[in-house]
Amino acid sequence: MCERGLTLIELLITLSILSVLLLVATPRIGEQIEASRTRAAADQLLQAIQLTRNKAVTTNRRATLRKIGNWEAGWEIFYDRDFDGERDGDEPAIAIGNPIKGVEIKANGPLANYVSFVGTGESRTAGTLSGGALGMGSFTICSANGQGGYKLTLANTGRVRQQRISVEDC
Template sequence: MKALMGKPEINHSSHKERGFTLIELMVTIVIFAVLSAIAVPGLKAFIIGARMRTQSSDVIGAINLARSEAVKRNSGVTICRSANGTTCQAAGSNWAAGWIVFADPNYDGVLNTGETVIRAYPALSGNTTAVGSGGSAQNLVFTGLGRPLPTFTGGKITMCPPSGDDQSNCRTVCVNSQGRPRVDTPAELAADSYCGN
């Protein structure tokens, strides 16, 4: 009927189906593989760097919390290594298992009966290592003035991704003799006298 009205009939069977050829698909896969090989290491480095910045910020936050709570309470407050969130670890210098901030009116750096945990921090993720040295190897005790005990001359906690990953992502939380913390990259740490040790 349409043919009689002057409109040509369209023969659908003469049109070929359009799609990817096998060669086009293989080229696409090769391009995707090359781009992935370039992007994945960069993405991994970005994730590790972000994790290290976050974890070092958590340590800074805990130290600042201990200082401010000591001033607020006008009494001793301690930050110590703790794997269970309820007791301080007695020996070693590994901070990766977690730490707690607690009221410590007798300034002994140990969570005794009747002393209150202000905040507990979980273990570090991503197999991060965190080793304390100097005055902050095991704990850090603040007085009611917001300063460490007079015997404290400085300390640091060095946090690094697992061996095999880029160690330029390590971060060192340096605490000076006044109890003020800051974070150094490996390059900054090499020229830094802030840690005091």
């Protein structure tokens, strides 16, 4: 009679190999999760910028994307009727972005508090319906654990370019 199965020694060897593989793979899984979280945050902000520009162009009105507290805490998109870059009570929200955890978002220059688009699709600072200085600048979205990130660069035409950046650039 032939019996099939594993001996205790074979089972212990298999378990020890699996535990070594698990110890090697665990840090990489954490890095992948951080990289994925950072990429998702960059994509969410990029989509919010594109939606704001799209709303401005399709309605020929000034549309603004403004941070709520700080950029990680979320943002709101609205039609800026009085062209001041601030959402007032008579300016309903078009969309609201949820808070993002595990990343740091920094904006330079005119993008520190808001991004505003006029009906032609150009990014402009607050001012008049179609006026205001050009609203060019960039966002850096970095992992809170220092693993690099992404940079979103807003051109004067209103187009956004996304690129990967190193830990040193964060």
